[in-house]
Amino acid sequence: MNVTKESVSKMFEYRGGNLYWKIDRKKVKTGQKAGRQKSNGYCEVRFNGKLHGTHRLIFMMFHGYMPGIVDHIDGNPSNNLIENLREATHKENIRNSKIPKDNTSGFKGVTKNKGDTKWTAQCVVDGKRHYLGQYADIHDAAEVVKNFREEKHGEFCRHN
Numbered sequence: 825m826n827v828t829k830e831s832v833s834k835m836f837e838y839r840g841g842n843l844y845w846k847i848d849r850k851k852v853k854t855g856q857k858a859g860r861q862k863s864n865g866y867c868e869v870r871f872n873g874k875l876h877g878t879h880r881l882i883f884m885m886f887h888g889y890m891p892g893i894v895d896h897i898d899g900n901p902s903n904n905l906i907e908n909l910r911e912a913t914h915k916e917n918i919r920n921s922k923i924p925k926d927n928t929s930g931f932k933g934v935t936k937n938k939g940d941t942k943w944t945a946q947c948v949v950d951g952k953r954h955y956l957g958q959y960a961d962i963h964d965a966a967e968v969v970k971n972f973r974e975e976k977h978g979e980f981c982r983h984n
Contacts, residue, residue: 879904896909899921912980920982942959945969
């Protein structure tokens with residue numbers, strides 16, 4: 825059976841960013857919260873014999889189709905409020921990613937080369953790295969990257 829708006833709505837009730845079972849099943853009762861939260865923060869639920877991201881099923885319930893990627897606007901994978909979910913391309917989803925864990929400057933797109941006193945500003949757009957200059961002050965470099973990112977990434981822009 826395909827996942828459709830009707831099949832999801834028949835099986836689940838949406839409340840506050842969560843899905844709740846509408847009918848009793850083998851190990852669950854009506855009204856029980858559906859699914860589980862994984863260690864990466866995403867919630868998933870078994871439906872029609874397959875695991876599905878809860879955010880994807882919620883998007884389907886409200887919009888009637890399943891996009892390739894459902895983006896969490898605030899970057900929090902456990903926040904499945906419908907207002908926080910939007911369709912995205914892979915590029916848009918990457919643009920909305922959080923600052924990498926190995927970042928040492930505290931700013932996306934700002935790095936310092938060993939032995940250099942200046943901060944390098946750069947940003948990737950559509951797979952191409954854009955060099956935005958070197959700056960003595962880290963905040964100047966961060967501001968240049970921020971402005972560039974806002975212009976190129978639009979609504980999917982995330983700074984840190």
